[in-house]
Amino acid sequence: MVGKKMIWLGVAILFSTLWVWGTAHAVSEIRIGQIGPTTGWATMFGTEGLNGVKLALAERDYKFKGIPIKLFTEDTKADVEVMRTKLDSFKTRDKVHFIIGPSLGHEGMAAVDWGARNPDVPILIGYSAPEDITMRKATPSVIRPGWTGPQVIFHFGKFCAKDLGYKKVIIVGQDYSYPWDQAAGFTRGFLENGGEKVERIWHPVDAVDFSSIMAKLTGMKKEYDAVLCNSGGAQVVAFFKQWYQFGLDKIYPQILGQANVPIVPMLTELADMALNVYSSLHYYDGNPSEANMKFRESYLKAYGKYPSVIAVQGYDAMRVAFKAMEAIDGKVDDPKAFITAVRQVKMRENESPRGPFYFDKFGNPIQNIYIKKVVKKDGKLMNIAVKTYKDVSQFGPYAAMPEKYMAQPATSREYPPGNKDDYFREIEKYFGKDYMAELKKNNGWKE
Amino acid sequence: MSLILLMSILNGLTLAALLFITASGLTLSFSLMRVVNLTHGAFYLAGGFVGLSVLKATESWIIAGLAGGLCMAALALFEERFLLRWARGNDLIETLVSLSIAIIIGDLILVIWGGYPKTIAIPQALGGAIKIPIINLPYPLYRIFMLGLAIVIIGGLWLFLKKTNFGITIRAGVDNFQMVSALGINVRRLFTSVFGLSGFLAGMAGVIGGTFMMLGIGEDWRILTLTLIVIIVGGMGSLGGTIVGALITGLIYSFATAFIPEFSLFVLFLPVAIILSIRPQGLFGKEV
Incomplete structure (x- = not known):
């Protein structure tokens, strides 16, 4: 009898240690989805945003405190229906921890609807500027490190x-x-x-x-x-x-x-x-700040031309995500904690090419x-x-x-x-x- | 007459000039082969971009215009000889083939020249404005040049179709295609060369239009739509009809943009709807 009890106890201990071990450590791989129109008439809006994200990732060698980062990219073709499908596959197929994008106005409006139905997948909106993404339709899991018109x-x-x-x-x-x-x-x-x-x-x-x-x-x-x-x-x-x-x-x-x-x-x-x-x-290319100079030069080196504000948006979104990850020690598998951390991020003067910014309670930056x-x-x-x-x-x-x-x-x-x-x-x-x-x-x- | 009325008439006439140059090629190939060539807009845009690159290399606007036209002529010859010829007589497949090539060209443009809008600089000799005598109004010289060029092309096409052997064969082919082939004329070669000419006109129009406005992704479909309006209003396959169609479209567009800009597209399509319901073959078209 004692032996049987001991076995049960042992199993219980084993499971609980595994459980604790599993949560105490950060994820083994950080999975990020980036979405935007990279073909069709709106190509420039999608590719520049994507380039910005990649640049921010390359600065850290696609790693966060030793954890490898995997970037999944999808093309919306500037079509909302296509985008919804791609967002779904980010969630179910790629199991991403959070999403960066999209770029266009109507895409952003559809993304915030998707976000409201999928509150466990945080979205950092890219270049989309309609007010209602962070006003009348604002939802906790959707944060926009960008701008409104x-x-x-x-x-x-x-x-x-x-x-x-x-x-x-x-x-x-x-x-x-x-x-x-x-x-x-x-x-x-x-x-x-x-x-x-x-x-x-x-x-x-x-x-x-x-x-x-x-x-x-x-x-x-x-x-x-x-x-x-x-x-x-x-x-x-x-x-x-x-x-x-x-x-x-x-x-x-x-x-x-x-x-x-x-x-x-x-x-x-x-x-x-x-x-x-x-x-x-909220950004100007002639800004003599150190952050902007560095950003412009490294973008030029990587992509052969100077960046525009669209690229700044992708770059900043990724850098905001990095700051949030630091605050929660890389535990991006907890969407609630990640969302809270993102909303509390404060970018200082020299942390963004555009200057300092932080988020209001609706998830849109207060900025210069x-x-x-x-x-x-x-x-x-x-x-x-x-x-x-x-x-x-x-x-x-x-x-x-x-x-x-x-x-x-x-x-x-x-x-x-x-x-x-x-x-x-x-x-x-x-x-x-x-x-x-x-x-x-x-x-x-x-x- | 008030200033804005006069300006709108001039603007309408000069826009009609560009529309005619673009639409004349389409109407030519349609009248002979009965295929609505949806690649026409893509030829326009690609021709414009080729012209842009050639202009950068040679700094000659005339060479740029010819190069844009010739490259598109070559492309059109290829399309006719190797793709459309297989589907001859099957309207649906022919239209689909031309549509797919339009999409392919559109994507190639995106790969080669990028997604940013571009523009061709106006040649120095045609820059600036001139005072139009009698009404004493300054008006951009380039637009006047475009009007003149359209008139030259109208004259050229007219002479070509009425006076040359080749032109007469084309007209005969339009009227009675079977009779012409029965006379022992190589109809295949005729088709291919008319298609090439149509591509040339579209490519050259692209350089002219790119200088006049801009070149950008999506411009191919915008121009194709306007061109289709022109030939639907004027009647498919009629040179005179294309002139009238271009004038109607150009004038409606300029007056609508001046007085009710929010509704200019609506006003533009209104005559199309009316004409299609009353006279489906267009103002000058022959009944099929």
Whole structure:
């Protein structure tokens, strides 16, 4: 009898030691999934993000404290349905510990839905910028070490009204949600700081010829001070080209750009046409900081060209993950602990090419926003910062009242209104009389 | 007349010029072979990119335009001789073959020239604006040049089709294909060369359009759509119809972008829907 009991006891001891041994040690291999569009029209958004992740991994030799890291990569083909399948196979086939990506707006929105249904697989969103990923649809397991569209452009509106002294601005852009967000953020900063009117012209996403818009802009000069180009990619090239062909550079001061108009790859193509363009973003390529210099040089060495903000996003996401792993000693097999650790990560001045940042309670960074200007240095075009706004949240000047901000209708081609009177009526409706009084007292936002 | 009206007319005319140059090749190959060549947009884009590289190497815009055209002509000859010929007479397969080649070319462009949008610099002699007499309006010289080039191509194609032996054979082939082959004319060679000519026009249009606007991934399908609108409105297989179709499309596009930019695509497709329901063969097309 005693012998039988002893055997049971022995088995119990053996199992419990195995159990303890199993959890006390970190995982034997860290498995990361990276996803983004690496073929098709959006290739540049996917590959740059992936390159950034790889660069951060190569810096540590694909190891974390001796534990090997395995990177799984998948292509979304810029198609949400494809992406969902790939996310599922990351979870069930590759059994990844967390996912980095995707890059595009609609992909991000679908990824956050997937994340809500799969809370045990943390996702670090890449370049996707829709507000609702970390606002109305925010879910604990989805964290975005990136940006939202309006976040980076709120203060550009202010800068145009206060520093450049414009009163009326025309925004010409592609007719879909990202440019709507850009126009909305700009309108808020512009009108609340002394601007009078924002006129928005929307053209189809696939517009080929801008000549008629140029003709229209020529006629509008009587009333308006400046034009903001609110398109992306190939449309920007065509817009700038026809801007100069029709001689609008002689009528208007210089083009203003939405956040990613003068990013690095565009500068090569636009060449001198891009000179003196103002825009704003949470990263600028001419940043003389040590972290940015090192990042740019090692990226150039690895991939043969200078990185843009898209690559910064992938690089930063991976570095945030490393910091979180340090906090939990590499135990990425506990998703809850990993998520908590990621949300607590604080990147210091020299830890990211973009400067310091940390996360708000919705999982979006509070970070510096730079007002950029394109200049020529040693024969090369680059963005320099003419002004820095520190610690800007995704709610911009409304950081103290996120619920009120989220209660507003979603941005659209006409919302918020571009006319001063209508705009302030809306603002009062959602943010109250006190906010209006404060705006009046400070003559705009506080510094 | 107000400034914007005048500008919109000029813009419409010059856009129509580019659309005509692109669509003329497609309409030519369609009228003879009755195959809707979906590779046409890819020829346009690839021709533009080839032109871009050649321009960098030779710094001559004219050579770039010819090179873009000739490379695409070679590609078109290859496509016709080795792929389409096998499927001759089977519309569905022919269209699918042309579609697959379009996708392959699109991906090759991505591999060779990368995913970033590019543009061809306007040649120095054609840069800047000129004042148009009478109305005293400054207008980009390059767009005027494009209009002139389109007129030259219209004239050239007209002379070619009406006056040369080869052109007459093509027209005869369009009208009565069996009769022509019965007369002992090598119809296969005829098909291949017309297809090559169509590729040449598309490739050259790519260089012209890339200089005028931009080259980017997805531009092949954008241009193909516009080209199809032009030949559907004008009537498939009719040179005169293509001119009218290009003018209608160009003018609608420019007026719509000037006055109701949000709806410009809708306004563009409206005449297509109307014409297809009232006159399915297009304004100038012959009933099949």
